[in-house]
Amino acid sequence: MSKRDDLITKYAADMKEKLGITPDMDLLTKVVIGCGPSIYNADAETVAGSDKTELERIKTNYLMKKLGLPDGPELSSAIDEVVAKYGSSNRNKYRPVVYYMLCTHFGKQSAYA
Numbered sequence: 001m002s003k004r005d006d007l008i009t010k011y012a013a014d015m016k017e018k019l020g021i022t023p024d025m026d027l028l029t030k031v032v033i034g035c036g037p038s039i040y041n042a043d044a045e046t047v048a049g050s051d052k053t054e055l056e057r058i059k060t061n062y063l064m065k066k067l068g069l070p071d072g073p074e075l076s077s078a079i080d081e082v083v084a085k086y087g088s089s090n091r092n093k094y095r096p097v098v099y100y101m102l103c104t105h106f107g108k109q110s111a112y113a
Helices: 003-019 025-040 052-066 073-086 095-105
Strands: none
Touching: 003 025, 003 073, 003 095, 025 095, 052 073, 052 095, 073 095
16 A cells, blocks of 8 residues: 555544544545645644634635635634534644545535546
8 A cells, every 4th residue: 555545544544533424535535635745744734723824724725726615704614613523622633634524515526526
């Protein structure tokens, strides 16, 4: 298995364990590939749920640019909801998992078609 495959397996297990979600592995794989090299960097691989700058970056770069969503309060609300679901005490909020959850929340799986 490649390192990326190992990470995809780790993210899927994290989703089942912490969120009770069985991910669509095809979509999760595409989201992980879309994250690029950031998944190989321990700091970039995770999302700091309390860092407003980082959450704003997710809104701008992922939700608006990648998924093509219009700016609005529902974007920040969705990010807050996903972070809360993942658990504020959980230090390892993996970026691909957060992106996967946001993608499915907005029904924008077609962005990865």
